[in-house]
Amino acid sequence: MAGDASEVKSRTDIIDIVSGYVRLKRAGNSFMGLCPFHKEKTPSFSVQPDRQTYHCFGCGKSGDAFTFIMEMESLGFREALAYLADRAGVQLSARGFGKPDKPVRDVRSALEEAKKFFCSSLEGPGGEAARAYLARRRIDPEEASRFGLGWAPQSWDALTNRLASLGFTEAAIEAGLAVKGDRGEYDRFRGRITFSVNDDNGRVVAFGGRLIDGEGAKYVNSPEGPLFNKRRVLYLMDSAKKAIRERGRVILVEGYMDAIRAHMAGFTETVASLGTSLAEEQAVLIKRFADLCYISYDADGAGQSAAIRGMYILQRQGVEVRVVMLPHGLDPDDLLSRDDGPAEFDSAVGRALPLPLYHVHIKKNELRTPGRAIAAREEILSGLASLSLLDVAEHIPKISRSFGILEHELKREIDARKREMKRTSAYDEKIKSANYEEGIEGFSNVYINKGQSEREKHALDLECAFCSLLWHDEGLRSRWDCGELGRFFSDEATRGIASALMSGDSPAELESRWREIGETVCFERLARGDAVVDGTGLRPEFAEKVLGDIRERALRRRYELLKPLVISGEAKPDQATEFRELAGKLKGRR
Numbered sequence: 001m002a003g004d005a006s007e008v009k010s011r012t013d014i015i016d017i018v019s020g021y022v023r024l025k026r027a028g029n030s031f032m033g034l035c036p037f038h039k040e041k042t043p044s045f046s047v048q049p050d051r052q053t054y055h056c057f058g059c060g061k062s063g064d065a066f067t068f069i070m071e072m073e074s075l076g077f078r079e080a081l082a083y084l085a086d087r088a089g090v091q092l093s094a095r096g097f098g099k100p101d102k103p104v105r106d107v108r109s110a111l112e113e114a115k116k117f118f119c120s121s122l123e124g125p126g127g128e129a130a131r132a133y134l135a136r137r138r139i140d141p142e143e144a145s146r147f148g149l150g151w152a153p154q155s156w157d158a159l160t161n162r163l164a165s166l167g168f169t170e171a172a173i174e175a176g177l178a179v180k181g182d183r184g185e186y187d188r189f190r191g192r193i194t195f196s197v198n199d200d201n202g203r204v205v206a207f208g209g210r211l212i213d214g215e216g217a218k219y220v221n222s223p224e225g226p227l228f229n230k231r232r233v234l235y236l237m238d239s240a241k242k243a244i245r246e247r248g249r250v251i252l253v254e255g256y257m258d259a260i261r262a263h264m265a266g267f268t269e270t271v272a273s274l275g276t277s278l279a280e281e282q283a284v285l286i287k288r289f290a291d292l293c294y295i296s297y298d299a300d301g302a303g304q305s306a307a308i309r310g311m312y313i314l315q316r317q318g319v320e321v322r323v324v325m326l327p328h329g330l331d332p333d334d335l336l337s338r339d340d341g342p343a344e345f346d347s348a349v350g351r352a353l354p355l356p357l358y359h360v361h362i363k364k365n366e367l368r369t370p371g372r373a374i375a376a377r378e379e380i381l382s383g384l385a386s387l388s389l390l391d392v393a394e395h396i397p398k399i400s401r402s403f404g405i406l407e408h409e410l411k412r413e414i415d416a417r418k419r420e421m422k423r424t425s426a427y428d429e430k431i432k433s434a435n436y437e438e439g440i441e442g443f444s445n446v447y448i449n450k451g452q453s454e455r456e457k458h459a460l461d462l463e464c465a466f467c468s469l470l471w472h473d474e475g476l477r478s479r480w481d482c483g484e485l486g487r488f489f490s491d492e493a494t495r496g497i498a499s500a501l502m503s504g505d506s507p508a509e510l511e512s513r514w515r516e517i518g519e520t521v522c523f524e525r526l527a528r529g530d531a532v533v534d535g536t537g538l539r540p541e542f543a544e545k546v547l548g549d550i551r552e553r554a555l556r557r558r559y560e561l562l563k564p565l566v567i568s569g570e571a572k573p574d575q576a577t578e579f580r581e582l583a584g585k586l587k588g589r590r
């Protein structure tokens, strides 16, 4: 094992590893960035390429590539070794490493085999139609292979059989490549051009499939699974990240073909969000690589409000968002396919509007229409108020003219929204930071190190707050079924209070009963809940949300409990099933 570790270490560059999580800038002989282990605004986290170590001057954490991965991904040494070995292409000696992670490793192998299968199908005798389609789209075989395009034959079981012959029947289902039907497994992707979706380290995690003719959905994508969380993936990030760093900007498009076409035209800093609603995790991923993002989505109005929401999420991450508007209502793929396309695209990028002005621009007709102007103005104001003053200040003159009001009036309107948001979102923020500490993967894992007691404290705060809300608001008490809810509470006292109130006991009755038996804990819990409610400005309307959060925490606790069993292969079949279901449920949330 010592041999394995030094072999892996010699083939691993700590700068490369850390860059996956932290944006590093060169400073003399070392690199500096914001510490991933504590919250800070000025960089005190330093990485030394010569010694292959890191040290934080703020919190004092230090170590090497192994400890870094162990902390960031919450792994044990062996798992970290396996992870880094995989990345570095080192075959570990068999002893002790066969068992852990096998299910996940099989899923990875199944995906890689599938990619080989799709690529060779595209080149093989059955791939004529696909090759002809790509030729019509002006993608030659070299480009197809550069982007890992493939062809899923018009067959029900070609890939499934191929994977089964390699022993990957179960893994094929887990990977989303095969679907379990009444009469056995069959291929998910059939008669489609396939796009290999990679994580930012270039390992395939999913596929997209585009129909070339016949009936069916135009695009089919892999479902989420052990290796694929679509909120954390940006298409082509693995090939774009170098150019993004060099050019200091990222271009964000919507679809596979938009991204491929942009790369072919030399805009190699392009990634695709695969949909218009950018997730917070994707925004964090972008922020890791650049401070400036040009967004070029399809011109049509469908999904526009989701797109706008995503843009604000990104800008709030500290990435300056500029929105590219393409001429003649074309999408990037259409425009860039034309002979003069790249030049036109480039000049459209040059004319891109900062997010606040873009928002006003797309609402300009509504702003002029009586009856719709107020709603449009309100939407823009809440968007502006969610940004930092710095992001908005320079646009105040233009926006106030579009609104037909004076600059100081616009400022006052924004300030009022900001104050209102602060009041309602003090609670949201609290939930959000609490969620990060509870996070189950990736970015969020950083905060897991904050410790069990801190997380438990937050869980108890929420349960107490919920009890306080019920206590003071009779209308809330009959809204939920106490049997279903009680089991999500981790604390016996709060569970008791909530159940009693929801099954019809009045606060007065409870109070006198507690006094009689000398009960003190329940009073203590309610007082604590009142304090949380007061401190956060929490209002009864948010009770549903508090409850959702309490429930989610319970699911997460169960998830964390099962995780080591599943990873070590010790989980019983029903535990493994439960784990997968939990993972699915948790991923569906924020």
Ligand SMILES: [Zn+2]
Pocket (backbone or CB within 6 Å): 035, 036, 037, 038, 045, 056, 057, 058, 059, 060, 061
């Ligand atoms: Zn630190």
